[in-house]
Amino acid sequence: MGEGGRMKNGPFLDVSNLNKQFGGVRAVDSVSFELQQGEILGVIGPNGSGKTTLVNLITGFIKPGSGRVSYQGKEITGWMPYKIADIGIARTFQMVKPFYQLPAFKNLIIPLYSPRVKRLAGGKYGDRDAIAIDLLEEVGFERDSFVPFKVASVLPHGYLKRMELAKCIALRPDLIILDELFSGLSMAEVASIIPVIEKLMAEGKTIIMIEHRLRELFRITNRVIVLNFGRKIAEGVPKEVMESDEVKKAYLGLEAE
Amino acid sequence: MKLRKERVDRGIKARTEDIFALLSFREMIYLLAPRVVPILILLILTLALGPYWQKVLVSTAVFALLALSWDLLVSTGMVSLGQALFFGVGSYIAGFLNHSFHLSPFLTIPIATIGGGTVCTILLLPVLRLRGIYFAMVTLALPLMLVRVIEATKILGGTEGISGLASLPSPKVELYFSLLAALAVLFIFRRLINTDYGLVLRGIRDNDRSVMSGGINIYWYKAQALWMASAVGAFAGALMTHTYMFVGMPVFELDYSIIPIAAAVVGGMGTFAGSLLGAFILVPLSEILRGVGGLRIVIFGLFLVIFTVALPEGIFHYIQRKYHQFERWVKVEE
Numbered sequence: 001m002g003e004g005g006r007m008k009n010g011p012f013l014d015v016s017n018l019n020k021q022f023g024g025v026r027a028v029d030s031v032s033f034e035l036q037q038g039e040i041l042g043v044i045g046p047n048g049s050g051k052t053t054l055v056n057l058i059t060g061f062i063k064p065g066s067g068r069v070s071y072q073g074k075e076i077t078g079w080m081p082y083k084i085a086d087i088g089i090a091r092t093f094q095m096v097k098p099f100y101q102l103p104a105f106k107n108l109i110i111p112l113y114s115p116r117v118k119r120l121a122g123g124k125y126g127d128r129d130a131i132a133i134d135l136l137e138e139v140g141f142e143r144d145s146f147v148p149f150k151v152a153s154v155l156p157h158g159y160l161k162r163m164e165l166a167k168c169i170a171l172r173p174d175l176i177i178l179d180e181l182f183s184g185l186s187m188a189e190v191a192s193i194i195p196v197i198e199k200l201m202a203e204g205k206t207i208i209m210i211e212h213r214l215r216e217l218f219r220i221t222n223r224v225i226v227l228n229f230g231r232k233i234a235e236g237v238p239k240e241v242m243e244s245d246e247v248k249k250a251y252l253g254l255e256a257e
Numbered sequence: 258m259k260l261r262k263e264r265v266d267r268g269i270k271a272r273t274e275d276i277f278a279l280l281s282f283r284e285m286i287y288l289l290a291p292r293v294v295p296i297l298i299l300l301i302l303t304l305a306l307g308p309y310w311q312k313v314l315v316s317t318a319v320f321a322l323l324a325l326s327w328d329l330l331v332s333t334g335m336v337s338l339g340q341a342l343f344f345g346v347g348s349y350i351a352g353f354l355n356h357s358f359h360l361s362p363f364l365t366i367p368i369a370t371i372g373g374g375t376v377c378t379i380l381l382l383p384v385l386r387l388r389g390i391y392f393a394m395v396t397l398a399l400p401l402m403l404v405r406v407i408e409a410t411k412i413l414g415g416t417e418g419i420s421g422l423a424s425l426p427s428p429k430v431e432l433y434f435s436l437l438a439a440l441a442v443l444f445i446f447r448r449l450i451n452t453d454y455g456l457v458l459r460g461i462r463d464n465d466r467s468v469m470s471g472g473i474n475i476y477w478y479k480a481q482a483l484w485m486a487s488a489v490g491a492f493a494g495a496l497m498t499h500t501y502m503f504v505g506m507p508v509f510e511l512d513y514s515i516i517p518i519a520a521a522v523v524g525g526m527g528t529f530a531g532s533l534l535g536a537f538i539l540v541p542l543s544e545i546l547r548g549v550g551g552l553r554i555v556i557f558g559l560f561l562v563i564f565t566v567a568l569p570e571g572i573f574h575y576i577q578r579k580y581h582q583f584e585r586w587v588k589v590e591e
Binding site: 117 | 453454456457459460463464466467468469470471472473474475
């Protein structure tokens, strides 16, 4: 449904040899991977392994030291974040920072006010408030009990996370990057989000999920990459990847050779 | 037994934030009073005061415009320490056009507003990416630099300034024009900040990363806000030029940067009405203190300190809360 419906030959997202150094620390160290359209990829790794930095590099919030990112055959390395969002890459943030004093649906206005949404809707924004309420309902805000109209400050963390996801969907993206969407949520809350993600997959969206919650992640993805100290140490089917020695070492906290 | 202060919304406020049906005359008064009463007071003041205090009222309106302009910038996450830049540029454009081309104030003021806004926006465009104190430092430095440029190159009248400029047709026109302008800007800004457009501006202040990931070019929006704010500042400058029939280096003075900030802080930031209120307290106060002599600035400063310590939220926020809510002590279950 997005602009990028036409698939060029080659991968949907191509990350090659990405590097980023903070002082002496190699936060992301020669990471490469490819992603096909409609695929869902998990990115896992211990704390501080460079997962969020990788997201920031892809979405333009940090400029890479070297390496390149191409999206639908177009090189987007070093672009400004809003340009990257504009061509259809949406992301969530690990830390939710909503407008606490505004009603939930007003929190979705910003992406709904973007040039991209206007373009995709044929040059008209439409009724932004109504669209926002529909989107919130889609991610599980009960309209009948007026949850979308509640002020964000009274909503539980689970709702705020879902609101973050709705913000992402509001942009009508083709690639969605979810940065630890499940962190801080109860099993029940996670269970309520998974159908939303499955629906996005069914719509043909391409998704990258950064996650610590492996059990839940493995339910929805069949390919993961593992980062440790900024390097990609494994890639493949979750079960096989978790069997690999290097991954076990990383997760058990042993010194990686 | 512990007691806790409970705040309860009253009247219309409790029912909804922005859509309401007026059920009685009382409710209509409840809504209208805060808007009409200050305007009435202002009207009475303009009729009751003598020529000197009418001039003070004009300069109050000018500072109010600068404070409103500052408040809009802050609402977009840009802290300006150089309102004098907007003020000075507007003053000089109006003065130059009137002196060299003999344009009437009714032409120079609009040209100075639009032109001044554009010039200041272009000057600050390169630093739009800076945030917080870095942006503030640049805005502080620019007016100080411009005044030295005028001094050194002797352009635009140099240290002498340009005098003998046209004034507005009559003191009455001057007075009502400046007050109406301040009220109009207040009204427009208050409307603007609550639209979806204003929401984007506030989003940039609170979380610019989130706004960027929403596919919105924050620098374009910041430039627009900067243009609006500097146009208002330049308008204030042009107005002052024609009030004093003179423009010179003092227009870049620190006063024009600091008093608007003080007004916005004393009045309450982010509401615009607070900035206006602050200006209407501080500027007349500083006039009254003129009689005190040397200690004027000390007393003025002391007043600022007392206000910021006693009412850090600002007068307007305080009044607004008292008006919309009543407070009562309730027992807390242990």
